[in-house]
Amino acid sequence: MTKIKLNGEEAHVEMTKGEFERVKELLGRDPSITELGAFDVMWSEHCSYKSSRPKLKLFEDAEANYDYVLAGPGQDAGVIDIGDGYALAFRIESHNHPSAIEPYHGAATGIGGIIRDILCMGVRPIALLDPLRFGKLKNNPHSQWLFKYVVKGIADYGNCTGIPTIGGEVEFDESFDSNCLINVACIGLGTIEDFKHAPSRAYNAGDYVILMGGSTGRDGIHGVTFASRTLTEISEADRPAVQIGDPFTKKLIIEATLEAVKTGFVRGLKDLGGGGLTCATSELTGDGNTGAKVDLRKVFTREPGMTSYEIMLSESQERMTFIVKPEGLDTVLDIFRKFEMSFAVIGRTNDSKVLKVFDGDNLVVNLPSKALSESPTFKRQERRPLYLDKLISQKTPDLTLDLEEIIYKLIASENICNKEWIYRQYDHEVGVRSVVKCGEGDSGVLRIIGTDKFISASVGVNSKHCFLDPNEGTRGGLVEECGNVIANGAKPMAMVNCCNFGNPEIPESFWYFSKAVEGMNDFCRTMRIPIVGGNVSFYNEDEVKKTAIKATPMIMIVGLIEGEKNIITLPFKKAGDDLFLIGETKAELGGSEYHSVIYDLEGGIPPKVDEAKIKATWDIMFELYRNGMVKANHDVNKGGFIITIAEMCFKNYLGAELDLNNCFDENIRDDEFLFSESYGRFIIETDTNDHDTILKLAKKYDVNVKKIGVLISNPEIIVKGLRNNDIKLDVQKLKENFDSTIPNLMEI
Amino acid sequence: MALQEFIVEVIITNKEKARDPVGETIKRDLLAKKGYDMVSNVRSGQYLRFNLNTESEERAKNIVEDLLNKLRIYNPVTQNFRILKLQKES
Numbered sequence: 001m002t003k004i005k006l007n008g009e010e011a012h013v014e015m016t017k018g019e020f021e022r023v024k025e026l027l028g029r030d031p032s033i034t035e036l037g038a039f040d041v042m043w044s045e046h047c048s049y050k051s052s053r054p055k056l057k058l059f060e061d062a063e064a065n066y067d068y069v070l071a072g073p074g075q076d077a078g079v080i081d082i083g084d085g086y087a088l089a090f091r092i093e094s095h096n097h098p099s100a101i102e103p104y105h106g107a108a109t110g111i112g113g114i115i116r117d118i119l120c121m122g123v124r125p126i127a128l129l130d131p132l133r134f135g136k137l138k139n140n141p142h143s144q145w146l147f148k149y150v151v152k153g154i155a156d157y158g159n160c161t162g163i164p165t166i167g168g169e170v171e172f173d174e175s176f177d178s179n180c181l182i183n184v185a186c187i188g189l190g191t192i193e194d195f196k197h198a199p200s201r202a203y204n205a206g207d208y209v210i211l212m213g214g215s216t217g218r219d220g221i222h223g224v225t226f227a228s229r230t231l232t233e234i235s236e237a238d239r240p241a242v243q244i245g246d247p248f249t250k251k252l253i254i255e256a257t258l259e260a261v262k263t264g265f266v267r268g269l270k271d272l273g274g275g276g277l278t279c280a281t282s283e284l285t286g287d288g289n290t291g292a293k294v295d296l297r298k299v300f301t302r303e304p305g306m307t308s309y310e311i312m313l314s315e316s317q318e319r320m321t322f323i324v325k326p327e328g329l330d331t332v333l334d335i336f337r338k339f340e341m342s343f344a345v346i347g348r349t350n351d352s353k354v355l356k357v358f359d360g361d362n363l364v365v366n367l368p369s370k371a372l373s374e375s376p377t378f379k380r381q382e383r384r385p386l387y388l389d390k391l392i393s394q395k396t397p398d399l400t401l402d403l404e405e406i407i408y409k410l411i412a413s414e415n416i417c418n419k420e421w422i423y424r425q426y427d428h429e430v431g432v433r434s435v436v437k438c439g440e441g442d443s444g445v446l447r448i449i450g451t452d453k454f455i456s457a458s459v460g461v462n463s464k465h466c467f468l469d470p471n472e473g474t475r476g477g478l479v480e481e482c483g484n485v486i487a488n489g490a491k492p493m494a495m496v497n498c499c500n501f502g503n504p505e506i507p508e509s510f511w512y513f514s515k516a517v518e519g520m521n522d523f524c525r526t527m528r529i530p531i532v533g534g535n536v537s538f539y540n541e542d543e544v545k546k547t548a549i550k551a552t553p554m555i556m557i558v559g560l561i562e563g564e565k566n567i568i569t570l571p572f573k574k575a576g577d578d579l580f581l582i583g584e585t586k587a588e589l590g591g592s593e594y595h596s597v598i599y600d601l602e603g604g605i606p607p608k609v610d611e612a613k614i615k616a617t618w619d620i621m622f623e624l625y626r627n628g629m630v631k632a633n634h635d636v637n638k639g640g641f642i643i644t645i646a647e648m649c650f651k652n653y654l655g656a657e658l659d660l661n662n663c664f665d666e667n668i669r670d671d672e673f674l675f676s677e678s679y680g681r682f683i684i685e686t687d688t689n690d691h692d693t694i695l696k697l698a699k700k701y702d703v704n705v706k707k708i709g710v711l712i713s714n715p716e717i718i719v720k721g722l723r724n725n726d727i728k729l730d731v732q733k734l735k736e737n738f739d740s741t742i743p744n745l746m747e748i
Numbered sequence: 749m750a751l752q753e754f755i756v757e758v759i760i761t762n763k764e765k766a767r768d769p770v771g772e773t774i775k776r777d778l779l780a781k782k783g784y785d786m787v788s789n790v791r792s793g794q795y796l797r798f799n800l801n802t803e804s805e806e807r808a809k810n811i812v813e814d815l816l817n818k819l820r821i822y823n824p825v826t827q828n829f830r831i832l833k834l835q836k837e838s
Binding site: 101102104105145214215217218219243244245246248249302316317340342 | 762765766767768769772773776820823825826
C-alpha cells in the first residue's frame with residue numbers, strides 16, 4: 001500500500017510512488033480518482049505482467065514460427081488450426097488466492113473465468129482440466145476442507161454449464177498448506193471462420209460497445225490487486241473480493257455469444273474478468289488502435305448509488321463486452337433478448353485513440369487508449385537459493401526395508417493413489433465427445449464430431465522436481481505431459497502454461513520463475529512445440545511459515561490423433577502379451593515419491609532431461625503406433641515403473657511376471673531401478689509375434705528398449721532378477737491400497 | 749435445571765454485497781413475464797429449523813450459533829445468518 005496525495009486529498013493505492021509519478025507524467029496532469037483506480041488495477045502484477053513480461057518475451061514468436069498457430073501469447077487464449085476447417089483454442093490460468101480464502105466459490109469462479117476466456121475467441125468451450133495443489137491431507141483438517149470444497153466448486157460449476165471436466169492433476173505437499181493452487185484450463189472448438197469473426201480487439205470506428213450478461217455490483221472490486229499480494233497482507237479485510245459464480249447464467253451467455261458471433265456482426269469480443277470494464281474497454285481499443293466514448297450510467301448495476309470508480313473496477317461475474325457493427329445492432333440485441341440476457345449499449349468506438357468514459361455528463365476518464373495497457377516493467381533480481389546445495393547433496397539411504405512393503409506403501413501415498421474420489425464428482429462425459437474415460441488413459445481424449453480426428457490433453461508438472469531444479473523440472477514436466485498425450489496415441493501440437501511462483505520481489509523466488517521459463521523455452525524450441533499462451537501467478541506464499549510454495553510451472557499439452565483406431569489406452573488387455581520398458585532408467589531418485597514417502601526426504605538430484613534421447617523415444621513410439629503394435633501404453637511417472645505396471649493391471653485384473661535380469665546397469669540398486677522417476681519412459685503391451693521387430697526398431701532409433709516380462713492371468717506381479725530376493729505382489733491388495741487412501745482421509 | 753424443548757429458526761442469505769443468482773433469476777423471470785415491474789429486487793435464502801432440548805432460550809441460541817459456525821453449515825465468507833425465531837415448544 002502506498003499513500004499518495006491526489007487533488008489535496010490522501011488516497012491509498014497499490015502502485016508505487018514512482019509509478020504514480022509516471023502516471024502524472026504520462027497525462028501531464030493529476031489523474032481523476034477513477035483514472036487512478038484504472039491505472040492501479042491495470043498496472044498491477046496480475047494485469048500487466050510487469051515482473052514477468054521481460055522474461056516472457058522469449059515466447060513471443062509462436063505465430064510466426066508455426067504455420068498452424070492462429071493466435072499465440074498475448075491473446076485471451078492460444079488457438080491452433082487442426083485441419084478440416086477447425087480451430088482449437090485453449091488456455092490455463094490460476095485462481096489460487098480466491099480459492100485459498102473461499103474454496104468453493106473461488107474454484108467455481110475460476111472455472112467461470114476460464115470458460116469466458118475461451119468463449120471470447122468465438123469458439124465453444126468443450127472441456128475443462130484442473131491441476132491442483134494442496135497441503136498433505138493426513139491429519140490436516142484445513143487441507144481437507146480446501147480440497148473438498150475446491151473439488152465441489154469445480155464440479156458444480158462445470159457440471160451445470162454442461163462442459164465435461166476431462167482431466168487434471170493433483171499433488172499434496174506441505175508448501176501448499178495455506179496457499180493452495182487452483183489452476184483451471186479450458187479447451188474450445190469452433191470453425192476457423194468463427195475464430196476470425198471475433199478478435200479481442202476493436203479495430204473499427206463507429207461500432208457499438210455492448211455490455212451483456214450479469215449486472216455490475218460492488219463485488220470483487222480490486223480482485224486483481226488481491227492476486228498481486230501475498231495472502232497475509234489481505235485475507236481478513238478483503239474477503240468481499242471473493243465472487244459468487246452463476247453457472248446457469250454462464251450457460252446462457254455461452255449460447256447467446258456463439259449465436260451472436262455466427263451472425264458475422266460481432267467485430268470484437270472480450271470477457272470481463274480481472275480489472276472489469278476498465279480492462280475490457282482499454283484493451284479492446286488500445287490493442288485495436290481505436291478510441292471509444294462510453295457512458296457508465298447506461299451500465300445496469302445491481303445496487304443503486306454506485307460511483308464511476310466502482311462501476312469501472314467491479315469484477316462481477318458473468319459479463320461480456322461486444323463490439324458490434326452498426327447495421328447488426330438489432331439482430332445481435334434480439335439474440336440477447338431471446339436468451340433473456342440483460343444488456344446495455346454503453347457507447348461507440350471512434351478513431352480518436354482516446355478512451356473517454358462519462359458518468360452522465362461528467363467526463364471521468366480521458367486517457368489515450370494505450371496508456372493503461374502499457375505499464376512500466378521491472379527488471380527483477382534473481383539469485384539461486386543457498387539451501388539448494390545442501391538439499392541436492394542428500395543421498396538415498398541404504399536399502400534395508402522390504403521391497404514389497406515399500407511398494408504397498410508407495411501405491412497408497414497421497415500423490416500416487418487413485419484420484420477417482422475427485423473425478424467421479426465431475427461430469428466427464430457430457431457433450432458426448434469424451435472417448436477415453438478418466439483413469440483409462442494418461443490424458444483426456446475428445447472426439448471432434450464430424451471428423452475422424454481426436455484431441456488429447458494433459459496437464460501437470462512435478463513440483464518437487466521443480467523445487468530442486470526449476471530448469472530440469474520444467475523440462476521434465478514438458479516430457480511428462482507430452483508423454484501423457486503420446487501414451488494415448490496423440491502427437492503433441494502446442495503448449496500453454498500457468499506459472500505459479502512466490503513473491504517476484506524476492507530474488508530467490510524470481511530465480512525459480514526465470515529458470516523455469518528458460519527451461520520451457522529451450523525444450524519447446526528444440527522439440528518444435530509452440531508455446532501459445534500462458535498466465536503468471538506470483539505472490540504464492542505460506543503466510544504462517546513465511547516461505548514460498550514449491551515452484552509450479554503448470555504445463556498443458558494438447559495433441560492430435562488421426563483416426564479412432566489409433567487411440568491407445570492404459571489398461572493391460574491380454575495374458576500372454578509381452579511387456580516392454582521404453583526409455584532409459586537412471587538412478588534418479590531426487591525429489592521422488594520414494595524419497596518423500598519412505599524416508600521423508602525432499603532432496604537429491606532430480607531427474608535430468610536429454611532432449612535428443614526423448615526425441616528418439618517419441619519417434620520410436622510413433623513408428624510402433626504406425627505398425628499397430630501397441631495394445632496398451634502408460635507413461636512412467638511418480639513412484640517409478642513398478643507402480644506404472646500395477647496401475648495397468650487393475651482394470652482387467654491381470655498380473656505380470658517380470659524378469660529384470662540384464663535390464664539394468666549393474667551399478668544401479670534395486671530401489672533405484674524400481675522407483676526412479678527418470679523422464680521419457682513408457683510401459684507398453686505388445687503381441688509376442690512383434691518381439692523381434694520391436695528390438696530391431698530399438699536399434700534403428702538407438703533407444704533403450706527392454707523386454708521386462710509377460711502378462712499373466714493370475715492377478716499377481718512377480719519380479720525376478722533383482723539383486724535382492726524375488727518379490728511377489730498381490731494385485732488385489734495393491735488395488736485396495738491404491739483406492740482407499742483419499743476416501744479414508746475424506747471419510748466418504 | 750430441567751431440560752425443555754426449544755425451536756430455533758435460522759435464515760441464511762448471501763451477504764448484501766455478494767450476488768444472489770437464485771434471487772436474480774426469480775426477478776428476471778418476473779420482469780420477463782411482465783406485470784411485476786414494481787418488483788425491484790429479490791433475494792433468496794435458506795431456512796433451517798432446529799428442535800433442541802436444553803436449559804434456556806439463551807443456551808439454545810448459543811448452541812445453534814455455535815454449530816452453524818463450527819460445522820460451517822453456512823459459509824461465513826459469502827453468507828450471513830439471522831435467527832428468525834426462538835420459542836419454547838408447546
